[in-house]
Each structure stands twice: as structure tokens, then as C-alpha cells.
Amino acid sequence: MPFSVSAPRAALAALLALLAGAAAATPRSAVDGIAQAIEDRYYDEARAGQIAAELRAAATAGTFDALTDPRDLATALAERLRPSDAHFNVRWVDPAADAPRPAREAPPPERERRGNYGIQRVEVLPGNIGYLDLRLLAGFEFGEPDAPARRAIEAALDLLSRTDGMILDLRQSPGGSPAMVGYLASAFTARGKDVFNTFHGRNGRTMSEAPLDWYPSPRVEVPLFVLTSGRTGSAAEALAYTLQQSGRARVVGQTTGGAANPGDEVDAGDGFRVFVSVATPVNPISRDNWEGRGVVPDIAAPVDGATGKAQRLALAAILARRPDATDARWVLDALQAADAPPKSIDTGRFVGHYGELRVRAEAGGLLLERGRRPPQLLLPLEGDLFSVADDPTRRVAFQHDAAGAIVALETLSSDGATTRHRREN
Known part of the structure; x- marks a missing residue:
């Protein structure tokens, strides 16, 4: 088979294109283009001038001269700018290559659909607590009730509408759409209440995050908790901050990323693109925002x-409102028992057959078995009372005679149902 040089030539062509792109701009000229984009677009004109001047001064001092690979220069500039505004980002795209989709542009419909519009998990936790895990606050236009992202979030909220408490998990959400922020917040806020951020840009321009379409059936009384982490960013932070400042939710977790100011990507020339914040939010309650500090849990x-x-x-919170909520009480008791130091139990007292049920010991604990069903771990609560670990709305109470010998077990359900099983050995 003859030797082919097509692959080496293709690689050489790609390398030459990369070098040509890099040679099109020196680090100093690239910095000047980025500084100009910030000076022209950043929402605070005075601060824009200061950031641009500092960047140009650093370039003049030769700070970036050694960064001849534009990709390295982009990374260094992004890291230098980010302390001034957490949304600043710089990237480089080879001008000789086909123009890719901008990084901040909304994903194509198919990718968004396959990502389930940011909805990762919808679940009812024991105790009838709704759990909604959002990895992205997907965008949609108000006035379009059939927009896929809107229908998806409405379906998730409807599934959880009969729960007694709610958890919104934003720990892995880097942000998304202001429209989804307003719409989701309205699902837990009294209609028309002024709790939404207003964005302020140059020349007095403002935009409210309040939804143009309010969620149809807001749950204004359900206990609400929002989970955050250092990865929670941008629009996800806006949602957490809005619900926290209004007193509608308690934030649980870790301080968020601290990126409050929205913006867009600007072409700075020679393949460099810089994300510039064009507005800053002001909350009507705190009269402030979370930029640089993050949302503190x-x-x-x-x-x-x-x-x-x-x-x-x-x-x-449910029990404070409804002390007779047996299922909530049993689940909380089980969780608190799991938190406590392990209890030492005399497993031999309980091991045996109870009709079609069998109790056996394993690793210092007790397992409940019934036919071919998976065994269930029994979690000791107090005395001879145990919780079923994988279903804390069920319990097992062992009964003993006057001498203390176990003679039966009774399975208990939080709805009041009971079944007694006599011990056979």
C-alpha cells in the first residue's frame, strides 16, 4: 500500500492556520480590543473605564507578552478579570475555522430537549416532601404557554403539587434564563407581590425579572427550602436570592458563586470574545444583590x-403546623435515629420466624425478610421498636411476655394499619 502524505499535510495545514491566527494579534493588541469592548459595554461606565485602564496598563508593562498562544492569553485574561465581575470570561476561537455557535447562545432545541430542559430529578421523599433537582433554568418566551421548557417545568411542579413540603435543588445549576427565574419564583409567591430583581443598565435602562405570566396556582404556604453550592451561579443564584430575601424560602447548603450581573459575549477582534455584564440587579427588599459575595445560606x-x-x-416545619401528621413524625424520628450513634442491641432476642416473616441478624443489626422480597434493615428507635430503614412510614414493634421473652412482632403503618405475627421458635 503506497504511503500517503494527506494526513500529515492536513495536520500541517491546521497548525499553520493556528499559527496564522495567533500571529494576527499580539498579546498587547488583543488586550486593547478586550479593554475596548469592556469600556464600550460594561454597565457601570466609570468602573468600565477603570477596568479597561488597568488591563491596558498591565499589557503595557509586559504582563502578557509571553502568552503567545491565544488560548493561554484568553485564560489568563479571564482569570484576571473575574475578580472584578464574576461573569467576565474571555475565550479565543480560531478566525480561520468555521464560526462555531457562541458559547453563551442557547443550546439547539434538540440538545435542550435531551437535557430535559434542565430538570434532572422529580421525586417525593419520605414524609411527602417534594424534591426538584434543576441543572439549568431553561429559557422560554412569555405569552407562549406551549413552549417546551414551560410545559416541562409545569409538569414537574404539578407532579409535586400534593406534597406537604418542597425542596428546590440548585446545587449543580450554573444559571440560565431570567424568565424561568421569575416564573419559578411566582410558583411559590403570592400573585403580584413585589419581590423580583430589577436590572439596571447604562443610560437609565431597566428590566424587571417579574414574570409577564404568573404561575397559575402558586403554593404560598408550603414550607420551601433551596439547596445551593459554590457551583450555583447566575440565574440560579437569582432564584435562590429572590426566594430568600422575600422570606419565602430558607437556603440550605453553601455560599453560591457570586455572579449577579447578566450580560452577553462581545467580539473583541482577532478571534477573542469577552463576556461583558451589561446590567446589575437590585432586589426590592435588600436594595442590594449577591455580586462577589454569593448567596449566603x-x-x-x-x-x-x-x-x-x-x-x-x-x-x-410540617409538624409545627400539623402535630398529628404521623407519617412526617415517623420519618423524622427515623432520620434522627440514623444521625445518632449506633445502638448496641441483643440481636439474639429477636432472631426467629414469625409466620411468613423471618428476622435474622447481620453485621450487628437486624434484617426483616418475607419470601423472595428484598430484606429490609430494621433501625432501632427505642426499646423493642424499630423503623423500616427503606420505608420509615413503617415500623416493627416486638412484643414480649412477662419474662421479657419475645413472643410476637407487629408491623405498623403510619396510616394506622397493623398486623401481628406470632413467633414460631
Whole structure:
């Protein structure tokens, strides 16, 4: 088979194109283009001039001269700018290549659809607590009730509409659409209440985050908790901040990224593109925003423990309103028992057959078995009372005679149903 040089030539052509793109601008001229874009577009004109002047001064001092690869220069500039505004970002795209889709442009419909419009998980946790995990606040236009993203979030909220508490998980959401911020906040806010951020840009221009279409059936009384982390950013922060400042929700988790100011990507020339904030939000209650500081949680919790913490808080809130909510009480008791140091139990007292049920010991604990069903771990509560670990709305109470010997077990349900099983051995 003859030797082919087509692949090496293609690689060489790509390399030459990259070098040609890099040679089209020196680091100093590239910095000047980025500084000019900031000076022209950044929402605070005085601050824009200061940031641009500092960037040009650093370039004149030779700070960036060694960064001859434009990709390295873009990364360095982004890192230098970000402390001034968390939304600043710089990237470089080879001008000789086909123009790609801008990074901040909305994903194509198919990609958005396959991402389920940012809805990762919809679940009812034990105790009838609704859980909604959002990885993106997908965009839509008001006045279009059949917009796919709007229909998707409405379906998720409708599924959870009969729960007694709600958890919104924004820990993995880097942001999204202001329209979704307003619409989701309105799902938990009294109609017409002034709680929404107003964005302020140059020349007195303003835009409110209040929804043009209010969610049809807002749940204004349901206990609401919002989970956050350092990854929570931009529009996701706006949602958490709005609900927190209005007193409608408690934020659980970690301080968010601190990117409050929305904007857009600007072509700075020679393949460089810079994301510039064109407005800053002002909340009507705090008269402030979260830029640079992040949304500080009301209850701090580790990232991997925030869901459990919020579930416990939600159950406590339900019981404060409805002390007779047996299922909430049983679930909370089980969660608190799981938090406590392990109890030492005499497993031999309980092991045996109880009709079609069998109790056996394993690793210092007890398992409940019934035919071919998966065994269930029993979590000790107090005395001879146990919770079923994977369904805390069920319990097992062992009964004993006057001498203390176990003679039966009774399965209990939070709805009041009971079944007694005599011990056979």
C-alpha cells in the first residue's frame, strides 16, 4: 500500500492556520480590543473605564507578552478579570475555522430537549416532601404557554403539587434564563407581590425579572427550602436570592458563586470574545444583590448532606403546623435515629420466624425478610421498636411476655394499619 502524505499535510495545514491566527494579534493588541469592548459595554461606565485602564496598563508593562498562544492569553485574561465581575470570561476561537455557535447562545432545541430542559430529578421523599433537582433554568418566551421548557417545568411542579413540603435543588445549576427565574419564583409567591430583581443598565435602562405570566396556582404556604453550592451561579443564584430575601424560602447548603450581573459575549477582534455584564440587579427588599459575595445560606450544610438537612427541616416545619401528621413524625424520628450513634442491641432476642416473616441478624443489626422480597434493615428507635430503614412510614414493634421473652412482632403503618405475627421458635 503506497504511503500517503494527506494526513500529515492536513495536520500541517491546521497548525499553520493556528499559527496564522495567533500571529494576527499580539498579546498587547488583543488586550486593547478586550479593554475596548469592556469600556464600550460594561454597565457601570466609570468602573468600565477603570477596568479597561488597568488591563491596558498591565499589557503595557509586559504582563502578557509571553502568552503567545491565544488560548493561554484568553485564560489568563479571564482569570484576571473575574475578580472584578464574576461573569467576565474571555475565550479565543480560531478566525480561520468555521464560526462555531457562541458559547453563551442557547443550546439547539434538540440538545435542550435531551437535557430535559434542565430538570434532572422529580421525586417525593419520605414524609411527602417534594424534591426538584434543576441543572439549568431553561429559557422560554412569555405569552407562549406551549413552549417546551414551560410545559416541562409545569409538569414537574404539578407532579409535586400534593406534597406537604418542597425542596428546590440548585446545587449543580450554573444559571440560565431570567424568565424561568421569575416564573419559578411566582410558583411559590403570592400573585403580584413585589419581590423580583430589577436590572439596571447604562443610560437609565431597566428590566424587571417579574414574570409577564404568573404561575397559575402558586403554593404560598408550603414550607420551601433551596439547596445551593459554590457551583450555583447566575440565574440560579437569582432564584435562590429572590426566594430568600422575600422570606419565602430558607437556603440550605453553601455560599453560591457570586455572579449577579447578566450580560452577553462581545467580539473583541482577532478571534477573542469577552463576556461583558451589561446590567446589575437590585432586589426590592435588600436594595442590594449577591455580586462577589454569593448567596449566603440560612443553614450551612455540606454539599452531600444538604438534601437530608433540608428534608429534616421540612418535616419539622410540617409538624409545627400539623402535630398529628404521623407519617412526617415517623420519618423524622427515623432520620434522627440514623444521625445518632449506633445502638448496641441483643440481636439474639429477636432472631426467629414469625409466620411468613423471618428476622435474622447481620453485621450487628437486624434484617426483616418475607419470601423472595428484598430484606429490609430494621433501625432501632427505642426499646423493642424499630423503623423500616427503606420505608420509615413503617415500623416493627416486638412484643414480649412477662419474662421479657419475645413472643410476637407487629408491623405498623403510619396510616394506622397493623398486623401481628406470632413467633414460631
